[in-house]
Amino acid sequence: MAGQAKENARFFSLKWKAGLLFSLILIGVNGGLAALGYLQLQHQFVQHQREINQQQAEELRALVLDRFQQLEQVAALTPVIAASQSGESRLAKRLETVFEQNAATLEIDWGLDFAAFFSSNGELLYHWQSEQTLACFKPQVAQVNRTQQPLHWIDCQRGCRQFVAEPLLDQAEYAGVTLLGRPISDLILAFNSITGADIALLSQSAQPGPDPLAGTLAAHWGVGVVARSQADQLLPMLNAAASRIALTQLQGEPQQLTYAGNRYALQIVPLSASSGVHRPQFLIINDITRSVEQIEHSTRTAVIAGLLGLLLSEAVLLLLLWSPMRRLRLLSRALPLLAQNAFAEVQHKLARPIKRIAADEIDVAGGAVLDLAARLEALNLEVRKRAISLIERSEELARERDFVTSLLHNAQVVILTQGSQGQLLSINPEGERVFGCREEQAGKLSFLELIEVAGEMDDPEPYLQRLKRGEIDVYQHDSWVVSDDGCQFSISWVHSRLPAKDVDDLPLLLSIGLDVTERKVAERNLAWLADHDPLTELFNRRRLVAELERLLERSERYDESGALLFIDLDQFKYVNDISGHQAGDALLKIIARQLAQATRSSDILARIGGDEFAMLLPNADVSAAVDVAGKLLDVMKGIELPSKEGSQRISASIGVVLFPDHGVNLQDLMANADLAMYQAKERGRDRWHLFAQDEQIREQMSDSVSLKGKIEWALAEGGFLLHYQPIMEIASRRISHYEVLLRLREADARIVMPGDFIPVAEKTGLIHSIDRLVLREAINRLAELGKAGQQLINLSVNLSGWAVDDPELLPLLKQLLQLRGVRPQQLVFEITETAALADMTAAESFIRELQELGCRFAMDDFGVGFSSFYYLRELPLDIVKIDGSFIRQLPQNRKDQVFVKALVEMASGLGKKTIAEFVEDEATLHMLEEIGVDYVQGYFIGRPQTEIELPTG
Structure with a gap:
């Protein structure tokens, strides 16, 4: 009945099922891709249209602002032109003359069609080409008279125009309001022409x-x-x-x-x-017609391409399935015959397979059916000869044998068995690889002879004997194994006792070993890295601290003395800047190697920072510590690194402390060593300094804290003052600009000079606030001078070296220039040579950004650096300010004259101006003029004053 039900079931071919399913999938995929493409195009179009609208809106606002600025320019020029009318005393009459003479220019070139002028009390002075009532402009006129600030608007109640109301100045005095208007039509045409x-x-x-x-x-x-x-x-x-x-x-x-x-x-x-x-x-x-049509066309094209692909894919699918399905039907008709034991009929139906280039799954299935038929026929014959129990037992034993064999041959662990005397009875392939022997040699080898126990490893023989006697069940240990080819392996062993088959059998051991060589090597490397610097291979700070703590404990317990040396390389940053970090790393390796060769075997040398080293000297007194420090300095002097810029030499500053004399704990000792090292740097570098308890450095730090509080008070309460020192152009004997000098006025009116508080500000981070304050005050002063009619006065502003890295300084400068209406050309910024050299890349970028604004840039204290002429060529400077140390004795010192002349010629050849500081007498001025210096500054020219002396006449 079941077979009949299956025969009566409706048949639906697999090829049609596959075709239908494939069609549904393709329809879904193509439809989804078309929809996704359409949505993507639509999204891109909307985004593009939004960007276009934003750009057009910005363009429109820019056009409106530009025309307002043009009106403001005309309004600003009108009183100037009117003031040039000679013979006219009344402002209204002069304005009328100006507009009658320049009517064509104002109408055609500037687009004006309306003008009116009002007095400071709102009365109409003069109007031009205006037939409307002017009373409607009284609110705007009153606002400008009240605020004396420009006002502009668009008014479409009386014909659509752009209007500007500007303060009216007559002979530098406020006289009223200038009201100008122009039609909006030219704005409409300009926008249409620009954007389309x-x-x-x-x-x-x-x-x-x-x-x-x-x-x-x-x-x-x-x-x-x-x-x-x-x-x-x-x-x-x-x-x-x-x-x-x-x-x-x-x-x-x-x-x-x-x-x-x-x-x-x-x-x-x-x-x-x-x-x-x-x-x-x-x-x-x-x-947007064309863009929308392109989207619709792309969508239609995608849909049509998907439909064509669908039809083509279905045709190919049916073509591929047709022949396999026919062969599959033939195979399906043959399979039921196996259940009927009709093996001969099966072989007859499948005896002639269709010949093809390569067999496929159906061919394989057909072959498998033929093999199955043959196998079943053979099994049927065998079943009659053997009992089912014997067959099941043999199959189970075969599976167990195969599993054990596979385990022994494929396991990535050493598996061996030992006899009662420790001899090897069997060994797997992994064990053969590790020990370098064959299984047939196993009976001649002993386990203990093959392994090596070293270091802290326990001897395994006693434990193996206990295991054989049954006193313990499992024993684990590690050992080394050296194979015949010299390879060394670290093996972790687990030994267990095998049960004997009967009473007379001797006990056997099963030993399993895991190769942990790579793990041991990694552990050794990690342990080494934990205590060493990977670049120089010296001890690191962690190991130095551990060794120092150990020596301090011995010092306290056994009354032993020792020394700690802090070694810091001088100006190592210049090596990285000039030759690159790879050259710096190479130099550090050379230094570490030379220092290691100069130390005793008991000394401990470590690298504790980028260019900082430290050395521990056990059982050392003052004399020994000082001798070692001097020896290390001599070693440093002999080190040089060849490079394309020339040989690089290095020096160091060394701080020396003794324990327990200068500290009995880790923190005090390292802090005092650091202080001693900085004392060596402050005293000229390339030297050592022995820490002394009575030195004033801590008092100096206290003074720095006090100065920090005074700086913070001055920033909050306005305690900083600006002084202005004139700078004269030699050729014209005219004051070209003034240098802005900063002073700190304390609460008791005492004046603190920059040399005292600037270093503290740089160390505490307050220098950024000082830079911004000086910039703000200088620009405000220029704005006040501009209102007073002194637009030609320029100021030179000193910036600290930290200004190069201040991200807020340039935005503040741009904001102040725009807000206060100061021209960038009125500002010259000065920075010291050493500050510029600290980060050449940042300094060059900073200078170029200031110059793009229109400001000029000068390098102060030029000539004191060791690479002055190199940086004169590399940096985009406008002015070079020669350090005063070369100017003070210029008439009497021939060397200074040669140096200054060379510097001036170099700067002039590179298109840069020069300024000489500290000009104290007329002889120096005349000599600088002969050398070709452009500008001079000093007490002979003028002392710093709190106010700028304005020119008269």
Whole structure:
């Protein structure tokens, strides 16, 4: 009955099932890809359109601002031109003369069509080309008279114009208000020409004209079009947009409109600079028809390509499945015959397979069916000869044998058995690889003879004997094994006792060994890295601290003395800057090797930082410690690193402390060694310094803390003062600019000079606040001088070396220049040579950014550095300021004259100006003039003053 039910079941071929499923998958995939492509194109289009609208909005605002600035320029020039009218005393008459003489220029070149001038009390002085009432401008005129600040707006209530109201100056005195206007139409045309987009200016104050479309627009949006591009075509399209889109929608994202078969994107750009409550708004219209059509065309193409691919794929699938399905049907008809033991009929049906290049799964299945038929026929014959129990037993034994054999041959562990005397009875292939022997040699070898026990390893023989006697069940240990080819392996062993088969059998041991060589090597490397510096292979800070603590304990217990040396390389950063970090690493290796050769076997040498080393001297007194320090300095002097820039030499500063004399604990001893090292640096470098308890360095640190508090007070309470020292141009004998000098005035009115508080500010991080304060005060001073009519005065501002890395300084400078209306050309920034050399890349980038703003840049204290002329060529300087040490004795010192002349010639050849400091007498001035120096500064020219002496006349 079951077979009959199967025969009556409806048959549906596998090839049709596969084709249907494949079709559904392809339809889903192609449909999804088409939809995804469409959404992606749509998203890209929206993003692109948004970027275009943003760019157009920025362009529109820039055009509006540009035209306001043009009006401001005309307003600023008008009183200047009027002041040049000779013979006229009344301002109104002079203004009328100016406008009558320049009417054509103002109308054609500047686009003016309106001008009016009011007195400081709001009375009309003169108006030009204005037929409207001027009373409507009284609020703006009153505001400018009140604030004396410019005002600009767009007014569309009386014809759409841009207006500017500027303070009116007459002979440097405030005289009233200048009011200028120009039509908005040229702005509309300029925007259309630049962007290609149409634009319309909307205003609630506009009255609808006779055109019925304009009346409809006002009815829907409540605004009128006061100006537009394409006057004839734009208004009907706006009327259609007003009936479909609310005005508030246009003030957010761009809205799309279909009109006359085209697609448009509309967006409102509000304009804040307008008068009254009816602020005009710009409506930007972009034709996006072509972009939308491209998206639709791409989507249609993707869908059609997917359908064609679907049809082609289904045809190929059916073609591929047709023949295999036929052979599969033949195979399915043969399989039921196996259950009927019709083996001969099966072999007959499958005896002639179709010949093909390569067999596939169906061929393999057919062959398997034939093999199965033959196997079943043989099994049927065997079943009759043997009992089922014997067959099951033999199969189980075979599986166990195969498992054990596979385990022994494939396991990545050593597996061996030992006899009662420790002789090897068997060994697996992994054991053969490790021990370098064959299994047939196992009976001649002993386990204990093959392994090596070294170091802290326990001797395994007693434990193995206990294991054989049954006193313990398991024993674990590690050992070394050296194979015949010399390879050394670290093996972790686990031994267990095998049960005897009967009473007379001797006990056997099963030994399993795991190769842990790589783990042991990794552990040794990690242990080495924990105590050593990987670059120099010396001890690291951690190991030094451990050794120092050990020596301090011995010193306390056995009353032993010792010494600690802190070694810091001098100006090692210059090696990295000039030759690169690879050269610096190479030099550190050389130094470490030379220092190691100069130490005793009992001494402990370590690298504790980037360019810092330390040395521990056990059982050393003052004499021994000082001798070692001097020897190390001599070693340093003999080290040099060849490079393309020339041989690099190095020196060091060494701090020496003794224990227990200078400290009985780790913290005090290392702190005192660090202090001693810094004392050596402050006393000229390339020397050692022995720490002394009575030195004043801690008092100096206390003074630094006190100065830090004074700096913070001065920053908060305005305690900093600016002095100005004049700088004269030698050729014209004219004061070209002033250097800004900083002073700190304490609460008791005592003046602190920069040399005292600047180093403390640099160490505490307050230097950034000081740089910004000086910059702010200098720009404010220039702005005040500009208001007083002294726009030609320039200031030279000193910046610290930390200004190069201050990310807030440049944004602050730009903000102050724009806010205070100061020209960047009025500022010269000075930085010392040593500060610039600290980070050449950052210094060069910083200088170029200042020069791009329009500022000039000078290097102060030039000539004291060891690579002055190299950096003169590399840095983009405008001015070089020669250090005063070369100027003080210039008339009497021939060497200074040669040096200054060479420096001036080099700077002049590179297109840079020169300034000489500390000019104290006329003889020095004359000699500098003969050498060719451009500018001079010093007490002979003028002392620093709290105020700038303004030129008279």
